[in-house]
Amino acid sequence: MINEIFNPILKDRLTLLRRKETPSKIFRQTVEEIATFMTYEVAKNFKLKEIEIETPIKKCKAKVLAEEFVIVPILRAGLGMVSGALKVLPNAAVGFIGLVRDETTHQPIEYYKKLPPNISGKKIIVIDPMLATGGSSSAALQMLKNDGAKDIVFVCIISAPEGIKKISEDHPEIPIYTAAIDERLNENAYIVPGLGDAGDRIFDTL
Ligand code: PRP
Ligand code: URA
Numbered sequence: 403m404i405n406e407i408f409n410p411i412l413k414d415r416l417t418l419l420r421r422k423e424t425p426s427k428i429f430r431q432t433v434e435e436i437a438t439f440m441t442y443e444v445a446k447n448f449k450l451k452e453i454e455i456e457t458p459i460k461k462c463k464a465k466v467l468a469e470e471f472v473i474v475p476i477l478r479a480g481l482g483m484v485s486g487a488l489k490v491l492p493n494a495a496v497g498f499i500g501l502v503r504d505e506t507t508h509q510p511i512e513y514y515k516k517l518p519p520n521i522s523g524k525k526i527i528v529i530d531p532m533l534a535t536g537g538s539s540s541a542a543l544q545m546l547k548n549d550g551a552k553d554i555v556f557v558c559i560i561s562a563p564e565g566i567k568k569i570s571e572d573h574p575e576i577p578i579y580t581a582a583i584d585e586r587l588n589e590n591a592y593i594v595p596g597l598g599d600a601g602d603r604i605f606d607t608l
Contacts, residue, residue: 404566405579409441412436412581414506416559433559433604436581437486442559444527444579469525469553472497472518476530476542478506479600483557497521499528499545501538508591509534510538515545520594522550528542531600533561533580535591536568543573545559559600562593586607 417433418424430477451468454461471494473487474480484496500514518524533539539556546554554576556569561580564587569578584593592598600606 403574403577404561404570404583405577406583407440407579407581409443412439412443413453414557415439416581419559419603420595422598424603426561429603430605433482433600435485436559436601437483437529437557440476440559440579440581441487441490441527442557444557445459446473448525466579468585470523471495472521472526474499474517474523474526476501476515476528476551477540478502479532480528481528482600483531483559487529487557488552489525491527494527495524497526499542499597502511502543503535503538503591508535510541512545513543517546517549522552524551525569526551528554528556531559531604532559532593532596533565533578534587535562535567536565536572538589539565540568542567543569543576555579559594560593562587562596601604 415436417591449468452463452467453466455464471491473494474497475484477500495518497517500509501512529536556576560582562584586594588594
């Protein structure tokens with residue numbers, strides 16, 4: 403299920419990411435900021451529970467987040483979103499999945515996995531700026547399911563229709579949150595118009 407987030411601030415910042423002249427320093431800061439905005443938007447659907455607290459005036463009932471959270475960036479580019487997501491969910495654990503696309507086949511190659519224990523009862527927020535063919539994110543979601551995760555959402559900044567279709571087919575129960583749905587993929591499986599290579603622009607490795 404695809405959820406495109408319509409927020410004027412988000413769309414404005416996204417334009418900064420798309421501009422080819424935006425330097426890595428600003429690109430990185432903006433990815434972090436967008437991750438914060440998007441996590442707020444995703445959190446609109448989070449469950450609350452009631453607890454009893456005591457204010458300086460009296461005892462009362464109050465609400466707190468009901469779930470425990472695990473943020474899982476897909477390396478490398480997802481790393482750029484971690485600090486932004488943690489601003490909204492500072493108590494979240496962080497797990498890591500390392501995948502890189504083979505440049506010829508565009509298939510994801512796994513090179514790292516480090517997840518917190520007992521993820522089955524937690525809400526897992528997978529983050530990656532780009533959903534292109536969907537190969538990387540579909541593989542990451544499957545790795546999490548294989549480890550017992552049952553409640554997963556996927557947050558990406560820009561998505562292509564091809565990637566949305568793949569995730570919707572492979573993982574129909576997992577909601578996708580995106581700030582933009584672009585036109586298509588080009589012959590190199592890059593998103594058009596997109597923003598180029600997110601990892602290279604975040605880490606200045608172009
Ligand atoms: C990028 C991006 C996604 C993936 C999307 O990572 O961050 O993980 O490509 O493409 P897909 O939907 O076709 O799989 P990349 O493989 O370039 O690695 P990097 O983040 O280390 O640069
Ligand atoms: N990965 C990126 O970083 N950008 C794209 O457009 C596609 C995959």
